[in-house]
Amino acid sequence: MITKVNIERGDDGTYGAYIENNSLPYGIIGEGNTSNEAIEDFKNSYIEMKQYYNKINKSFTESEFDFVYDLASFLSYYSKILSLSGLERITGVNQGQLSHYATGHRKPGKKTVEKIEKNLKEFADELKEVEFK
Known part of the structure; x- marks a missing residue:
């Protein structure tokens, strides 16, 4: 599964990475001072979510991500x-x-x-x- 992730610059100059139309059973976001930081934070959130699902013995839906800039x-x-x-x-x-x-x-x-x-x-x-x- 490939999920589209939007990268947007906020009014405060920081960047956010989020899934707009989330078809995954969980939500993850990323934030940072640069778009690269937001993407890395998003990827770390994904890894942490996967670890959490494993910890509670819940089935985890894997995904690859397509990062799209505004x-x-x-x-x-x-x-x-x-x-x-x-x-x-x-x-x-x-x-x-x-x-x-x-x-x-x-x-x-x-x-x-x-x-x-x-x-x-x-x-x-x-x-x-x-x-x-």
Whole structure:
């Protein structure tokens, strides 16, 4: 079973990892100052839940997780790897706007999110076709 886990940046600047539509018989969350910390905390919560179920002799439902970023978390994380000017060229969205989205000062509309996602996926597809010699 693969379960979708949302990674979101909170208003206070910290990150949370949670299952939105939980089909598991237990709930787990993760929190941290970075998205990576939230993911690690989520994974630790999963391990602790599994240990608890074993301790009380209750059947545990195993799962793998697919971590999905909200736009603010994605931009905040990747703006440390790719410059905002580079992200602007890839997405077609002004780097000032991207900065506002990454810091949580503004929230993008649905069409903007779709545009960014589409252009990032196209860029990723282009990278898959590149060969280095």
